[in-house]
């Protein structure tokens with residue numbers, strides 16, 4: 001019984017410590033991957049910048065080869081669709097939203113990915 005109490009107390013202390021250092025905040029974040037159309041490193045910068053501009057997004061990494069964007073975000077602050085629509089708004093079609101034609105037309109010539 002005493003042993004159990006010690007375990008429970010140390011567990012409680014550990015949780016307290018995590019809260020104080022802010023690590024508990026990190027555990028709220030989730031990782032998602034989705035397809036975003038694009039071609040070059042300019043696209044990569046634009047896509048990642050758009051994703052990171054959404055409140056709650058902690059990390060964004062778009063892979064040129066696979067065209068897969070990996071995002072880490074806090075689902076209490078934004079939704080996956082918030083991120084996807086923001087990326088479409090800067091000119092990049094993705095698996096859920098299409099970029100407006102006029103925004104796509106304004107993209108740098110090397111960024112004119114093939115639209116599906």
Ligand SMILES: [Cu+2]
Nearest residue numbers: 040042043111
């Ligand atoms: Cu580009």
